[in-house]
Amino acid sequence: FLDVPNGTDAWRIAFTPPQEREALKARLGFAGTPVTFFMGSGHWPNIEAVQRIFEYSAQMPDVVFAVMGNVCYAFDPAFKPANVLFLGEVDDITRGLCLQAFDVALNPMLNGSGTNLKMLDYFACGMPVVTSPVGGRGLALEDERSARVCEIADFPAAIRDVLGEGAAAARERAQNARRRVEEEFDWDAIVGRIKPRLVELASGYRARGSGMPAP
Numbered sequence: 001f002l003d004v005p006n007g008t009d010a011w012r013i014a015f016t017p018p019q020e021r022e023a024l025k026a027r028l029g030f031a032g033t034p035v036t037f038f039m040g041s042g043h044w045p046n047i048e049a050v051q052r053i054f055e056y057s058a059q060m061p062d063v064v065f066a067v068m069g070n071v072c073y074a075f076d077p078a079f080k081p082a083n084v085l086f087l088g089e090v091d092d093i094t095r096g097l098c099l100q101a102f103d104v105a106l107n108p109m110l111n112g113s114g115t116n117l118k119m120l121d122y123f124a125c126g127m128p129v130v131t132s133p134v135g136g137r138g139l140a141l142e143d144e145r146s147a148r149v150c151e152i153a154d155f156p157a158a159i160r161d162v163l164g165e166g167a168a169a170a171r172e173r174a175q176n177a178r179r180r181v182e183e184e185f186d187w188d189a190i191v192g193r194i195k196p197r198l199v200e201l202a203s204g205y206r207a208r209g210s211g212m213p214a215p
Helices: 018-027 042-061 070-075 092-101 117-125 152-164 167-185 187-207
Strands: 035-039 064-068 084-088 103-105 129-131
Touching: 018 042, 018 064, 018 167, 035 042, 035 092, 042 070, 042 103, 042 117, 042 152, 064 070, 064 092, 070 167, 084 167, 092 117, 103 117, 103 152, 117 129, 117 167, 129 152
Parallel strands: 035 064, 035 103, 064 084, 103 129
Antiparallel strands: none
């Protein structure tokens, strides 16, 4: 058995450092306004996460909470908080703009299994991340060098902390996260680790007369 992690194509996502991120955010009309970001499908754990985001928005009226993906369709927009922005399903260009422009990516997950692939996209783009332990499962984030990990109730304080970090600290964490994706979770890196082992196993089967063709 070979253990292969979930992966992503890191090179389709542009890494955007803090100063460029701030300039792009201003061009989109959010200058001076902190904008957090969550994306997800209509899967129940994502719906729960958006319910938590509604709670955070009431505690942080000066912050915009942008939500992208068809998880938005699980809610009546007439009853969402005023500082929650529903983007719905978008094209790849709009998705890329969000990943390049907004300030903090959120992942307040309470349930679920398997790696949250949105986390790899957050890491690849250079957006600072605040996640629950469940949201960071499978990514070994205990040292918090790539993301801020906290319990669900502590998200507002953690968001404030990340928004208040200097550019140098934000850049360092973002660079650590991007490096982790490139080295551990990009498909090219995964294949580079797995292919030699597959060749070794195939050669072993051939040597034992299994009839398997040469790799």
